[in-house]
Amino acid sequence: METTSVVTALGALAHETRLQAFRLLIEVGPEGLPATEIANRLGVQKSLMSTHLNTLSRAGLTSVVRNGRQIIHTIDLSQTRDLLSFLVKDCCNGDTERCASLLDQILPIYDCESDCSIVQ
Structure with missing residues (x-):
């Protein structure tokens, strides 16, 4: 992931409502x-939620x-996994074994070829 993409993604997340969404x-x-369900769950006006979701989508963090x-x-x-990987890339002086477990804990891997369940 390029640094400019990371900055865009982090910028999109630097708002409370977008981060919650x-x-x-x-x-x-x-x-x-x-979008309506997201707005209802977060207690946000639907028109504002649409704007926030578009920002997340343009940053590559969500899809429609x-x-x-x-x-x-x-x-x-x-894209989310790439962002997290970028942030921890040099973790533990590049010891990938130690950092792989960090990413696995942060973001589960979904197996969507069968039933979209979380792979343990």
Whole structure:
């Protein structure tokens, strides 16, 4: 991940509502949520939530999937993992074995080829 992409992603997360939405999308996993549901859960006006979700999407942290008439916002697990990897890349003087467990604890790996469950 390029430094400019990291700065963009961190800038997008540097707002309380966007950070809460991002964490909520991580919590629900690959199924995602419609913007209305995210707004309701966070107690935010729907129009403002849409703006915040667009910021997260432009930063590459979330994706949008159309499901019939609904637009579902999902976490981009790959991009999020890349961001976290960038942040801890030189952790423990580059000892990848020690840092791999850190990333695995921070962001679970989803197995979406079968049932989108968290791989232990």
